[in-house]
Amino acid sequence: MKLSKKKKNKQTVFCFNVQHVLPKIFPRKPRDFSLPNSSWGKEMMELYNHYNRLTADQSVYLCCVSSGGAYLSKIIQSKARLFTRNIRDPGAAFEYVLFFRQDKLKCVCIFQAGHLLEGPPGHVHGGAIATMIDTVTGTHASLLSAPVMTANLNVNYRSPIPLGSTVLIESILDKEDGRKMYISCRVTSTDGSKLHTEATGNCPQPGESSEGPSHL
Numbered sequence: 001m002k003l004s005k006k007k008k009n010k011q012t013v014f015c016f017n018v019q020h021v022l023p024k025i026f027p028r029k030p031r032d033f034s035l036p037n038s039s040w041g042k043e044m045m046e047l048y049n050h051y052n053r054l055t056a057d058q059s060v061y062l063c064c065v066s067s068g069g070a071y072l073s074k075i076i077q078s079k080a081r082l083f084t085r086n087i088r089d090p091g092a093a094f095e096y097v098l099f100f101r102q103d104k105l106k107c108v109c110i111f112q113a114g115h116l117l118e119g120p121p122g123h124v125h126g127g128a129i130a131t132m133i134d135t136v137t138g139t140h141a142s143l144l145s146a147p148v149m150t151a152n153l154n155v156n157y158r159s160p161i162p163l164g165s166t167v168l169i170e171s172i173l174d175k176e177d178g179r180k181m182y183i184s185c186r187v188t189s190t191d192g193s194k195l196h197t198e199a200t201g202n203c204p205q206p207g208e209s210s211e212g213p214s215h216l
């Protein structure tokens with residue numbers, strides 16, 4: 001870091017160019033969490049390759065690169081990290097990648113649930129499932145409009161998700177009503193045959209007077 005000394009009222013103050021400091025706080029190349037890592041199982045890899053191939057035809061799907069958090073939030077709180085990306089150990093918690101169709105009306109997330117997400121023995125915690133649903137619906141609605149806040153999320157748990165398994169989380173836009181986005185979401189086995197969870201959510205763009213996600 002380049003520091004320059006200035007004399008002011010007999011005190012020495014250090015002035016530095018913020019651009020010299022920022023790269024230290026925000027790594028030049030943040031980790032791209034949407035890239036495969038060694039923890040990914042066969043199903044996760046197969047699904048990733050399947051959707052990734054579709055992204056070659058950009059009219060079908062676009063890959064959403066997920067770098068792991070809004071770095072601006074670090075200005076507010078230096079240790080801030082996106083909740084779903086806050087465990088460094090690959091495969092231990094939330095391994096996921098989001099894909100959006102070009103028209104963004106549909107989103108598919110492939111999610112491999114790691115061992116730190118245990119709820120009922122051998123199965124994924126309901127809060128972790130809701131977290132992933134919130135992530136998918138929130139990101140989906142944000143891409144459709146502007147950064148949103150989840151106002152309401154209704155979750156129905158239909159069948160438990162085995163720990164370590166890979167599932168599909170699919171969300172669609174049901175309705176758009178002014179600032180409000182109504183999104184529904186289904187969590188299924190990768191072949192779609194087993195329904196694990198269903199959810200609906202209302203994600204409005206925060207009004208000017210509300211404490212919106214301006215930090216995103």
Ligand SMILES: CCCCCCCCCCCCCC(=O)SCCNC(=O)CCNC(=O)[C@H](O)C(C)(C)COP(=O)(O)OP(=O)(O)OC[C@H]1O[C@@H](n2cnc3c(N)ncnc32)[C@H](O)[C@@H]1OP(=O)(O)O
Nearest residue numbers: 134135138139142143149150151152202204205206207210
């Ligand atoms: C580009 C993409 C990048 C994204 C990357 C991010 C990755 C991470 C993704 C992670 C994503 C994680 C996401 C998260 O986890 S977000 C964190 C969890 N959510 C919150 O903390 C939200 C807290 N609540 C608020 O801030 C405000 O209440 C909001 C902003 C929601 C609305 O306050 P605002 O003052 O702005 O507006 P309003 O009060 O006039 O309401 C507006 C409209 O909405 C209707 N309404 C309100 N509440 C409810 C309700 N409970 N059920 C049903 N409807 C409700 C209301 O009737 C009205 O409708 P209408 O009367 O106009 O018809």
